[in-house]
Amino acid sequence: MLKHLTITCSDMIHDIKLSCQIPEVVEAIASQKIIAEVAKEVGIQIEKAELQQEGDKLRLEKKLIKAKDTWEWLKKHHLSLDEFEELIYNQVLSNKLANHLFSADVEKFFYQHQLEYLSAATYEVILEDRDLALELFFEIEEDEISFSDIARQYIQTPELRRAGGYQGVRRRHEFRPEIAAAVFAATPPQILKPITTPKGVYLIWVEEIIQPQLDDELRQQIISDLFSDWLKQQITSMDIVIELDTDINNLQSQDKVQKQA
Structure with missing residues (x-):
């Protein structure tokens, strides 16, 4: 019975391919790149207080009450502290862009689709x-x-x-x-x-x-839905080149170097 097992990045990519998850991964990556680019174009800025608030929200959702809980969660998901901060930053950026693009459209959309919210x-x-x-x-x-x-x-x-x-x-x-x-x-x-x-x-x-009421929760849900549809349209209209085989070859080369070391 195995007592030690090494899983490499190329193993993970190969498993993602075999489990037919590549389209979802590609969509997630493309979405983040689009968000970053459009947010830059419209001049969205992120404040430290916003990052702190989103970080506190995530820790509350994941029940990461103590510092130890947070470190164990990061270890489980193979995230460094910098990557955790990047995760928080990306979420704040996504939320701010969604509100920037669609907050003015909420009332009109709600009244046009009111029956759907019954x-x-x-x-x-x-x-x-x-x-x-x-x-x-x-x-x-x-x-x-x-x-x-x-x-x-x-x-x-x-x-x-x-x-x-x-x-x-x-x-x-x-x-x-x-x-x-x-x-x-x-x-x-x-x-x-x-x-x-x-x-x-x-x-x-x-x-x-x-009867539906346009409260804060529903308002954010409508913004989120409009933003999600917009992202899908952006992705559909793009030519996305996936250099997966090249990436795997590079990762395999890196794995060999690490094993030799």
Whole structure:
């Protein structure tokens, strides 16, 4: 059994190729280069306070409470302190460029796509038999049984059964198209007539339709979505040359030198 294993940069690139992740890696690299170039063109400047704030945010997200936690996280991801600072810088730069390019477009986009930001709180049970679903639907309408009773009887997953089939609050795009049409046409609280899909027959209780509010969270989400679409368009319009074989050959040469040393 192996007691020592050396993994080289060329090994990692080869594995990325075999796992078919090259397109995602190329897109990430191209995105960062585009962000850096455009940010330079429009004169975006980064302040130390912004870097500190973003660094604190990242450490909070990763639960890096103590200095030891941060060093262990850096070691796990093979990042030096300089590379960690570069990671923070790139994130701040990306956020500032996104706001620079699209903050003025948020209100217009929101009102043009307001229906897409509607959300609904729903409960659901998926059945195999449409006749049974219809029978249960009419029983609910006649107050002969409650939706929670149906959930306890027909949902197999323990956690979902205990929650009465609650699906949380979801936006239109998070539902199947045929289900979204019925859910957002409902007048809550309302039980929907069974909906047949390839996955099964859905019995859905619509508890609430929630009107969208353009708060800070949604504002940033819209900016992020617009920025992401813009980046993809930039990448699609570019001729990207990938000199992967040359890079691997160089890395292999470096690996040989290091092994000889």
